Amino acid sequence: MALTKLNKLGKAIETDVLILGSGAAGCGAAMAAREQGARVLIVDKSKIESSGSLGGGNDHIMANLNTGPEWDTDEAVVNSFQGIRFGTANMVYHGWVKVIPMMIKKLEEMGIEFLKNPDGSYLRTVGFGQPGPWWLNIKDGQFVKRKMAKWVRGMGIDVLDHVMVTRLLKNNDRVVGAVGFDIHDGTFYILSCKTVVMALGNTAARVNANSTGNPFNCHIYPYDTGSQCVMAYDAGARICNLDIMHGATILPKGFGAPGMNALNSMGGHQINAFGERFMGKYDPNWENGARANQVLGTYQEQIEGKGPPFYMDMSHFSDSDMRLLKHLLVGDKETYGDYLEQAGIDLAKEPMEVELGEISLGGMLVFDNKYESTLKGLFVGCIFMFFSGALCGGYSAGIEAGKAARKVTSLNELDEAQIIHEKERVFKPLKVATGLTPKEFEHVIRQVMQYYMGYARNQKGIETALRKLNKIELHPDEIKANNYHEVMRANEARHLLKHCQLTTRAVMERKESGRSLYRRSDYPNLDKSLNKRLVMWQENGVPQISFEPLE
Amino acid sequence: MPPKFTNDCTLCGICVNDCPGDVLAMTASGPVVLYPDECWHCGNCRISCPFGAVNIIFPLSMLV
Numbered sequence: 312m313a314l315t316k317l318n319k320l321g322k323a324i325e326t327d328v329l330i331l332g333s334g335a336a337g338c339g340a341a342m343a344a345r346e347q348g349a350r351v352l353i354v355d356k357s358k359i360e361s362s363g364s365l366g367g368g369n370d371h372i373m374a375n376l377n378t379g380p381e382w383d384t385d386e387a388v389v390n391s392f393q394g395i396r397f398g399t400a401n402m403v404y405h406g407w408v409k410v411i412p413m414m415i416k417k418l419e420e421m422g423i424e425f426l427k428n429p430d431g432s433y434l435r436t437v438g439f440g441q442p443g444p445w446w447l448n449i450k451d452g453q454f455v456k457r458k459m460a461k462w463v464r465g466m467g468i469d470v471l472d473h474v475m476v477t478r479l480l481k482n483n484d485r486v487v488g489a490v491g492f493d494i495h496d497g498t499f500y501i502l503s504c505k506t507v508v509m510a511l512g513n514t515a516a517r518v519n520a521n522s523t524g525n526p527f528n529c530h531i532y533p534y535d536t537g538s539q540c541v542m543a544y545d546a547g548a549r550i551c552n553l554d555i556m557h558g559a560t561i562l563p564k565g566f567g568a569p570g571m572n573a574l575n576s577m578g579g580h581q582i583n584a585f586g587e588r589f590m591g592k593y594d595p596n597w598e599n600g601a602r603a604n605q606v607l608g609t610y611q612e613q614i615e616g617k618g619p620p621f622y623m624d625m626s627h628f629s630d631s632d633m634r635l636l637k638h639l640l641v642g643d644k645e646t647y648g649d650y651l652e653q654a655g656i657d658l659a660k661e662p663m664e665v666e667l668g669e670i671s672l673g674g675m676l677v678f679d680n681k682y683e684s685t686l687k688g689l690f691v692g693c694i695f696m697f698f699s700g701a702l703c704g705g706y707s708a709g710i711e712a713g714k715a716a717r718k719v720t721s722l723n724e725l726d727e728a729q730i731i732h733e734k735e736r737v738f739k740p741l742k743v744a745t746g747l748t749p750k751e752f753e754h755v756i757r758q759v760m761q762y763y764m765g766y767a768r769n770q771k772g773i774e775t776a777l778r779k780l781n782k783i784e785l786h787p788d789e790i791k792a793n794n795y796h797e798v799m800r801a802n803e804a805r806h807l808l809k810h811c812q813l814t815t816r817a818v819m820e821r822k823e824s825g826r827s828l829y830r831r832s833d834y835p836n837l838d839k840s841l842n843k844r845l846v847m848w849q850e851n852g853v854p855q856i857s858f859e860p861l862e
Numbered sequence: 863m864p865p866k867f868t869n870d871c872t873l874c875g876i877c878v879n880d881c882p883g884d885v886l887a888m889t890a891s892g893p894v895v896l897y898p899d900e901c902w903h904c905g906n907c908r909i910s911c912p913f914g915a916v917n918i919i920f921p922l923s924m925l926v
Contacts, residue, residue, distance in 0.1 A: 357882040361906040366882050368904070453909060473884075494884055523923045527883070527900045534883055534902075565924040567902070645905030646864070649918040654925045796884055796897070 313352045313469045320730055321490075321499030326352040326469065327716040328709070329504035331476050331489060332539075334363020334532075336692040337510035338459050339414075339705030340712065341468045344508070347713025351468045352502065356475035356494050356799060357534065359460040363512065364532040365698060368453040370642035371446040371572050372418075372425075373699040374411050376433070382443025385409065391441060395844045396552060397695055399861050406682065407695045410703035415447070421462045424450040426635075438576040440600040446576065448635075452642025474500055475799050476538075478733045479507065479546040479689070480725055486546060486689040487723035490733050494799045499734055505719035506712040509684070510692030510705050511539040514558060515672040515810045517753060517803075519761040521562060522666050526757060528567035530560050530668050536803040537810025539693060540674040544813065549677040549685040549848040551859075553810075554817035555827040556673030559606045559766075561623070564664040566650045573639040575599045577632055580624040581609070582662060583617040603828040609667045610766045622662035633659050670765070670829070672814050677846060681715075682708035685848075688715070740792035740801040749800035752790045755783055756808050764815060769833045770822075777815045783808060816854055817845050865907045867893055870915035877907035877916060 313326040328344040330337045333355035341353045355362045375388045388408045393400040397407075419425070426434040426448040435444035449455060464470060476491035480503075488503040515537030517526040527533040540550045560571050561581070575598045580588045593608030594600030612618050628636060636658065640647040650656075656663050676684045678691040682704075690712040694704035740749075747755075763776035790801045824830045825837035843858040865877070871892050878886040878893050882904065885897040895901065898921075908916040 357884075358880050360910075361880050361882040361904070363882075366904065366906060367902065453905065457909070525899055525923070527902060528924065529902075532882075532902070533900075565926065566920075644903075645909060646903045646918045646920075649864075649905075650903075650920060650924070653920050799884070800900075 313350055318501070320727070320734060321501055323501045323503065324352060324471070325503045325722055326350045327505050328352070328712050329489060329502055329507045330354065330510055330692070330709070331507065332363070332510035332512060332692070333357070333359040333470070334510065334512060335365045335459075335698055335701040336512070336705030337363070337508070338463050339702040340508040340510050340692040340709030341463055342466060343706045343709030344713035344716070345466050345468050347710060347717070349713040349716050352471060352504070353463070353468055354471040354474050354476055354491065354502065356473060358472040359463065359470050360457050363456070365459070366456045367532065368643050368645050369455055369698045370449050370452040370570070370639040371436070371438070371698075372415070372449060373445045373697050374415050374447050375408060375445060376412060376415070380443065387442055388445065392695070395842060395861060396555065402680065403695070406707040407700055407703045410706055411699060414699075414703055414706065421458045423455055423458050426450055436576045438572045438599060439602060440594065440596045446572065448639060449642055452639070453645040471500070475802060476502075476542070477737050477802050479542055480729055481546060481686070482723040482726065485687040485723065488725060490730055492737060492795065492798070494795050497738070497795045497798070501725065501730055503722050503725055505716035505722065506688050506690060508690045508692040508705070508708050508712045509539055509543060509676060511535065513539060513556065513673045513675050513693045515674075515807060517757070517807060518672050518811060519669050519757050519765075521565075521567060521669045523565050526669070526753070529671065530562055530567050530569055531558065531671050533567075534803070536807035537672065537674070538803075538806045540676070540813070541806045541809045543676050543684060543686070543689065544809075544847065544849060546686060546689070547849065548689060549846050550674055550813070551677050551844045551846045553672070553674035553814045553847065554821040554845045556675070557827045557829060558671040558673060559828055560602060560668050561605060561609060561621070561665045562668040563650060563654075564620075564666045565654075567668070568644040568647060568650070570640045570643045570647060571602070571605075573636055573643065574623050574625065575605070577625070577628065577636055581605070581665070582622040582624055583612050584620055585617055587617070589617070606667065606828050607766070607830070613667060619666065621665050621667070623665050624662035625658045626660060626662065628659070672810060674810070674814070681711045683711065683715070690715070737802060738798060740790045740798055743789065743791035746789035746791035749790055749792065749797055749804045752801070753804045753807060756780070756804070756811055759783070760811055764818070766828070767830050767832055768818065769831060770819065773815060773819045777812065777819065780808065780812045780815060784812065813847060813854065817847060817856065820845055820856055820858075864901055864903055864918040864920060865895065866917045866919045868915045868917060870913045872913055872915075874912070876910045876912065880906050880910040882906060
């Protein structure tokens with residue numbers, strides 16, 4: 312058990328391995344570190360039963376099972392994912408692919424079921440233009456996180472719900488803990504540990520909004536505004552890939568939901584306003600190709616005036632496929648059926664209107680072959696993508712964080728001045744009498760990002776965006792909060808601003824198109840010499856940038 | 863705005879505690895959606911409710 316005591320600054324907790332974030336990656340890291348014999352504390356501003364992208368449900372998990380065919384081998388998956396986004400073949404294999412078969416068995420031990428064929432084999436489907444049917448279909452995907460949370464708690468892992476972590480604590484060049492606050496009663500927490508795993512998510516949401524204008528109504532978890540990269544960067548870590556890790560998808564009109572894997576992989580047809588099935592122009596696998604091609608293809612149709620409206624047509628599905636589709640959609644987002652009913656959509660009879668969704672940002676920490684960041688004691692749990700990548704990558708980082716904790720004989724001393732300064736900074740919005748609400752402050756950030764940093768960009772626009780974001784930074788103390796919920800939103804807004812500034816600075820340097828889902832009109836082609844990671848770090852508060860090849 | 867609570871609610875507060883966005887609050891007369899525009903429509907409140915007392919009602923802006 313973690314040791315808890317009160318001190319003059321707040322509630323102090325001591326543990327061996329501190330996991331920041333209780334989504335899929337955090338749960339994977341916590342399980343692994345606990346299996347290494349460490350005391351483990353997992354912290355999140357949400358509750359572990361519902362936190363993270365997985366808390367909203369998930370209907371598929373990507374898994375190679377090595378059943379014989381060439382497409383089902385470790386090598387096939389590694390070849391698809393190695394590169395500047397995820398790392399070398401060695402990293403993809405050891406951190407993700409090698410772990411998958413064991414993790415599928417572990418999920419089944421938790422009570423998570425996968426759909427089976429009549430002969431008892433897994434029902435597997437193909438998606439994202441991948442070379443084979445790597446996707447297992449999850450039964451009742453909306454309950455996955457509940458079952459995982461129960462498993463984690465049952466392992467004797469300490470869980471601290473409803474605490475937002477705002478800053479990492481350092482002792483010289485080593486990360487030795489973190490501080491945060493309870494989003495309900497404001498209790499200030501000082502968390503001291505031997506190693507830390509960062510598992511707060513690789514994405515930053517609320518950067519812009521879809522047609523509803525509501526940034527919380529988005530396709531990914533909306534309560535993650537980039538804290539993973541921002542806190543690590545602030546502590547002095549090197550971060551990377553902010554320039555290319557942008558995300559977007561096609562949404563049911565007005566409904567910020569995932570679910571496109573089921574619609575695409577089962578044979579849905581995307582149609583433009585003229586009734587044309589157009590995706591063949593943009594990807595050889597049509598709708599079931601690369602998601603970036605579906606997004607950019609739809610964008611191209613839109614600027615050519617061939618939509619909106621756009622539609623996904625599933626009316627040709629067999630009755631059994633339609634039943635399966637509806638099961639999967641509700642597994643991916645529990646309220647999908649309510650949406651269809653209230654919007655008056657019958658998927659079996661008519662096409663569903665869809666829209667080009669909002670852009671999310673992303674980024675990750677630079678790490679070595681032990682998943683340790685460029686700061687000692689700080690491990691990286693969010694590396695790979697999808698449920699599978701988050702869970703397995705977190706697990707791999709948790710093993711190393713647990714092993715490293717064993718080598719640390721005692722907890723490091725914490726710097727009281729750092730803690731006092733952060734406590735004052737975090738709660739400052741409560742003392743602001745007149746100013747912008749967190750919502751108003753965030754809206755100003757989105758005004759810049761949505762206007763200049765959309766699907767098509769150019770150097771002048773990117774420079775203008777950065778200048779305006781920097782102007783906003785001059786006013787962060789004007790955010791006011793009336794309660795601890797709003798203090799949470801205020802600190803999320805601060806992280807969102809910093810993440811947008813760093814991303815905009817990074818995008819300015821990547822003078823090419825084709826490596827992410829935005830296009831640069833001034834650099835419309837892929838530049839093979841830029842097949843490198845764009846790494847950022849700070850020196851005396853000034854962002855530093857370097858293109859670095861994979862090692 | 864989602865969610866909407868029915869008369870079957872016993873004021874146990876589990877839905878409030880489980881909401882990942884902290885958009886709900888408990889009052890003397892039951893749970894309320896304190897920050898409706900921060901709701902992700904994830905349905906965790908409904909999954910958590912032991913009494914089936916949660917309905918999901920989408921705002922008009924999401925249905926047009």
